[in-house]
Amino acid sequence: MKTLRKVFLPLVILPFKNIIYAQKKDSIPLKVRAFFADKIPQSRNFNIEYTTVTPYSFSSQLQDKDQPDNKVKNFQQAKADVNIYFIKNKSWLLSTTLNYRYTSIKNETPIIPGIENEENFHYHSEAINLTYFSKLLKKTAIYSASISTDGSNKHFERLRGMVNVSLILKATPKTKMRVGLAGLIDPSAQIPVLPVFTYENRFNNGWVLDVLLPRKVLVRKNIFSNGRISFGSEMDNTSLYTYRNNKTYEFRQTELNSGTIYEHNLGGNFIGTFKTGIRTFINARAFNKEDSFNDYIWKANYKPTFYFNVGISYNAWK
Structure with missing residues (x-):
């Protein structure tokens, strides 16, 4: 699931971000454009956010040996995301996605003897995305391919790929539905092929059911003159690289x-x-970069905690 969130989810959503920005209205099928009529769009071109959580306890294993119970005393994370569009015409879209994440973690005691209680990590990822849309089985079809890299402030670490095909089954002002499959080209991926399902339904009372499996399930409603409130669940992640004894380790955590x-x-x-x-x-593991997520050397079970997130975004095109 962690590989899913870090690599697949941002890229599989991206083609739908891109389509709305084609320059000519008549170059985009009406059913596709129906996905984006929103005063507060769900896709953003520029986004900055900050997250903090309350302290939480955890148990862990290092090389299959139980470690003393520990506690995360402080966790802070800042993120910045940019989507830039290069080519936009009636059939093709070419874009890039740039992400940066700064993570600061302070534990009550060191996870590994001899290291600091508090550590700061820099993580970045970059992707080139190519999208093509046409007709398949008399439905609007979207084909996309992405190649991405990631790393730390010290090195570039991984190169990955993703291919995706999806069909828009329905797109009306009230109901929108899409199904698809995505394939991951990544030696560390847990699941090489993943299903995609998007569903949105607007009820007569103003509430909207917004589902993007496996990423989120929300109900939302516009309030006041310029606001929107949502209730539900979203998946997120923490990813970083660390270096010990001339080896590179990757830490992945799904939240x-x-x-x-x-x-x-x-x-x-x-x-x-x-x-x-x-x-x-959901999970938290560290493993040698040359191995897979399942060949971990360290794993943890964290207790639930409260989170707070604040952000600001800019949507360059409406």
Whole structure:
């Protein structure tokens, strides 16, 4: 699931971000454009956010040996994401996605003897995305391929690929539905082929059911004149590289954030966001970069905690 969140999810969503920005309205099928009519769009071109959590306890194993119970006393993370579009016409879209993440973790006692209690990590990823849309089985079809890299402030570490095909089964002002498959080209991936399912339904009372499996399940509603509130769950991740004894290790952690999201259109294409709720942890492992996620040397079981997230984004094109 961690590989899913870090590599697959941002890239499989991206083709739908791109399509709305084609320059000519008549170059995009009406059913595709129906996905994006929103005063507060779900896709953003530029985004900065900050996350912190309350302290939480965990148990762990190092090389299959139980370690003393520990506690994360402080966790802070800052993220920045950029989507840039190069080619936009009636059939093809070419774009790049740039991500940076700074993570600061302070544990009560060191995880590995001899290292610091508090560590700071820099993580970045870059992707080139090519999208083509046409017709398949009389439905609007979207084909995409991406190649991505990631690394730390010291080195580039991994090269990955992704291919995806999806069909828009329905796209009306009330209901939108899409199905597809994505294939991952990544030696460390747990699941090489993943299903994609998107469903949105607008109820008569103003509430909207918003599902993107396996990433999120939300219900949301526009409130006030420029706001939107959502309740539900979203998957997130923490990814980083660390270096010990001339070896490179990768740490992956999958989180499920369940709670409330409030978004507000600030004007001038700026959108402010606040999120809070309970964070539960699906998995957390560290492994030699040359091995797979299943060949871990360290794993942890974290207790749930409360999270707080604040961010601001800019949508350059409407």
